[in-house]
Amino acid sequence: xxxxxxxxxMDSYEGQEVNITCSxxxxxxxxxxxxxxxxxxxxxxxxxxxxxxxxxxxxxxLFIPADRKxxxxxxxxxxxxxxxxxxCLVGPPILGGFKTIFGAGTRLFVxx
Amino acid sequence: GAVVSQHPSWVICKSGTSVKIExxxxxxxxxTMFWYRQFPKQxxxxxxxxxxxxxxxxEQGVEKDKFLINHASLTLSTxxxxxxxxxxxxxxxxxxxxxAEAFFGxxxxxxxx
Numbered sequence: 001x002x003x004x005x006x007x008x009x010m011d012s013y014e015g016q017e018v019n020i021t022c023s024x025x026x027x028x029x030x031x032x033x034x035x036x037x038x039x040x041x042x043x044x045x046x047x048x049x050x051x052x053x054x055x056x057x058x059x060x061x062l063f064i065p066a067d068r069k070x071x072x073x074x075x076x077x078x079x080x081x082x083x084x085x086x087x088c089l090v091g092p093p094i095l096g097g098f099k100t101i102f103g104a105g106t107r108l109f110v111x112x
Numbered sequence: 113g114a115v116v117s118q119h120p121s122w123v124i125c126k127s128g129t130s131v132k133i134e135x136x137x138x139x140x141x142x143x144t145m146f147w148y149r150q151f152p153k154q155x156x157x158x159x160x161x162x163x164x165x166x167x168x169x170x171e172q173g174v175e176k177d178k179f180l181i182n183h184a185s186l187t188l189s190t191x192x193x194x195x196x197x198x199x200x201x202x203x204x205x206x207x208x209x210x211x212a213e214a215f216f217g218x219x220x221x222x223x224x225x
Contacts, residue, residue, distance in 0.1 A: 036216075043116075043205045043216030044156070087155070102148075102156040 004088045009107040018075045020106050022088030025069045033064060033071045036087045038105070044087060048073065075108075083110045114140045114210045118217035125196055125224055132192045133220045135206030141186035142208035147179075150203040150219075162189040196224040 005023040012018045036044035050062040061074040085105040115138040143164045148156040161169040168181035180192040201224045207214040
């Protein structure tokens, strides 16, 4: 499984766009990139998943360059409730699903 | 999205006793579920992969005789912490796979006193 590297923490203010970058230099051809959000004392929540280029959903965008060695999660106009830990996961499908291994994650603090 | 429910949400037990945590996929069937442990301010650590109808696959360093996993149906996996000790106090989280996506339970806070 490809190792991921993310910033340990980030600070932002309400209304700003936040970009969290994840490095995964050893990503394999069949690996997907998935981001999860976790609030204290809760299980992680799926945010977005992608393989290449750009993926957008109602909560975030995921940018993946052509070499796929990194990816950037973009959260538009964050609010206080977006304060959480964000995990970048990279891995191949196993038995139809991912063996999800978590890295250290990025603690995002959104200030008023 | 799919819903995964854990029970109980929190439990306090005495040292030396056993505790069972349930993980249910409420609206889908899951042949594969995962169990994680998370200590304060740390990331989730994968403990084992639970496969319906077969033995669980444990990660290196996880004692299979201490953390018993049973996945007897397509919607239920259980984790039993046997002879619990204070160092087993942690946040335990399960996830269930639906296709290529993992859905997580809300977690169970175990405190061993």
